[in-house]
Amino acid sequence: MEAGNRLPVLKNKLRFSYARLMAAQGFVFSLLSSALLTSTQAQPFVHPGMLHKQSDFDRVRAQVNANAQPWLSGWNKLKANPHSAGTYAARPVDTVYRGTGTPENYSRLYNDAAAAYALALRWRISDSAAYADAAVRILNAWSSTLKAINGTSDKYLASGIYGYQMANAAELMRAYPGWAAVDFTRFQNMMLAIFYPMNHAFLTDHNGACGSHYWANWDLSNMASMISIGILCDNRTIYNEAVDYFKTGAGTGAIANAVWYLHPGNLGQWQESGRDQGHALLGPALMGPFCEMAWNQGDDLYGHDGNRFLKGAEYVAQFNLGKSVPYATYNNCDNVNQTVISDSGRGGLRPEWELIYNHYVNRKGLAAPNSQAYAALVRPEGGGGDYGPNSGGYDQLGYGTLMFTLPQATPIFPPAKRTKTSAPSGVFVSNMLGRVIWMPRRESTGIYVLKIPESEMNRRAPVFHP
Numbered sequence: 001m002e003a004g005n006r007l008p009v010l011k012n013k014l015r016f017s018y019a020r021l022m023a024a025q026g027f028v029f030s031l032l033s034s035a036l037l038t039s040t041q042a043q044p045f046v047h048p049g050m051l052h053k054q055s056d057f058d059r060v061r062a063q064v065n066a067n068a069q070p071w072l073s074g075w076n077k078l079k080a081n082p083h084s085a086g087t088y089a090a091r092p093v094d095t096v097y098r099g100t101g102t103p104e105n106y107s108r109l110y111n112d113a114a115a116a117y118a119l120a121l122r123w124r125i126s127d128s129a130a131y132a133d134a135a136v137r138i139l140n141a142w143s144s145t146l147k148a149i150n151g152t153s154d155k156y157l158a159s160g161i162y163g164y165q166m167a168n169a170a171e172l173m174r175a176y177p178g179w180a181a182v183d184f185t186r187f188q189n190m191m192l193a194i195f196y197p198m199n200h201a202f203l204t205d206h207n208g209a210c211g212s213h214y215w216a217n218w219d220l221s222n223m224a225s226m227i228s229i230g231i232l233c234d235n236r237t238i239y240n241e242a243v244d245y246f247k248t249g250a251g252t253g254a255i256a257n258a259v260w261y262l263h264p265g266n267l268g269q270w271q272e273s274g275r276d277q278g279h280a281l282l283g284p285a286l287m288g289p290f291c292e293m294a295w296n297q298g299d300d301l302y303g304h305d306g307n308r309f310l311k312g313a314e315y316v317a318q319f320n321l322g323k324s325v326p327y328a329t330y331n332n333c334d335n336v337n338q339t340v341i342s343d344s345g346r347g348g349l350r351p352e353w354e355l356i357y358n359h360y361v362n363r364k365g366l367a368a369p370n371s372q373a374y375a376a377l378v379r380p381e382g383g384g385g386d387y388g389p390n391s392g393g394y395d396q397l398g399y400g401t402l403m404f405t406l407p408q409a410t411p412i413f414p415p416a417k418r419t420k421t422s423a424p425s426g427v428f429v430s431n432m433l434g435r436v437i438w439m440p441r442r443e444s445t446g447i448y449v450l451k452i453p454e455s456e457m458n459r460r461a462p463v464f465h466p
Helices: 003-042 054-065 071-080 107-126 129-143 155-173 181-208 216-232 236-248 277-295 304-320 353-363 369-378 400-404 454-459
Strands: 095-098 148-151 259-263 267-270 417-421 427-432 435-440 447-451
Touching: 054 071, 054 107, 054 400, 071 107, 071 400, 095 155, 107 129, 107 155, 129 155, 129 181, 148 155, 148 181, 155 181, 155 216, 181 216, 181 236, 216 236, 216 277, 236 277, 259 304, 267 277, 267 304, 277 304, 277 353, 304 353, 304 369, 353 369, 353 400
Parallel strands: 095 148
Antiparallel strands: 259 267, 417 447, 427 435
């Protein structure tokens, strides 16, 4: 065959080989994806694995014992709160009421939830059984007494906020030998029979209202309770329901609706910013714990949709630190138009920023200047009762300086050396499955190669083409 006739055949063979290579890689990636999905679905829950894991307590205990700051100041803040006293006595009721015009008694629940959590922290860090026994007494008192949560539509705030708080306290106590298995099971059943049905009903029906009628914190509180109950009860279906709602839910707690408008400068307008700043601040105070609970179970919702939560938190923090932010007119399904950002409650203090700052800056190595500044302003963070006697002062479990402070971020790998080198004409490099593969590419005169030690090859993300 003449050379001129062999050239098309050679080109066809190259195309066929390239197509087979791409198909094979696609098949391998499909298998890996299926295996990873199956593994994730079958993976057991981490315990403790809500706001804190055992490694967190190991770190905090070591820092407190070393009198290291700011952990020590956070520890002293916890000890000074009367809810953490070993003599604290629960005040359960069979029906909790929340809402104007009802026999409101929900302060009993939020005080006891704050106490159960604070006592659980003191036990985990000090290893003193006196605090563990006090926490268990609270949890047992409620699980043996509570029959219903009632009231106006505000009852859904109670089922959400106090549901996630009580579940977190129970998660910390589940390994305590002094908590009888039958009592722990009874507590799980209370969460499944009383709190979860209300969480589910609100997120699916919104009390008969249109999707954006209720503000973001209503959704977020019930989402936080739902994900907590999923973890506490080892129920993957409930857990996934909460995670799926965060990603694609119809209400205002879903991430794209809570941080509903993205402005330049990595700022995301919070859904309640035109309402008042007290509630705008509550939003990140609920979404942060939700993301942390998912993170401790292996799901990164902090980073979902390009770190959208970070953009929303930075927006809220920037305005409440006294700086200006851009604002887009907000309108909901009831045609409630908010044309300007609200100054009401601006600059309020909630114990929420240590979690957000430490995740994005010290855990992930990202910039969060406004969250960082707010964390410094509130530090050391307290807990329920340290921010006023009313329900707003108990909306957060708190103690973030003690529990969420991390060492400053350090790179997972040494900085990679990036150099430019020549390449054969018409090809480029791709790192696929830990191998370097040469592929045809038009008008390529050079490539960037990321030099990676062989021992770390499988731990790095694929090389991106410049």
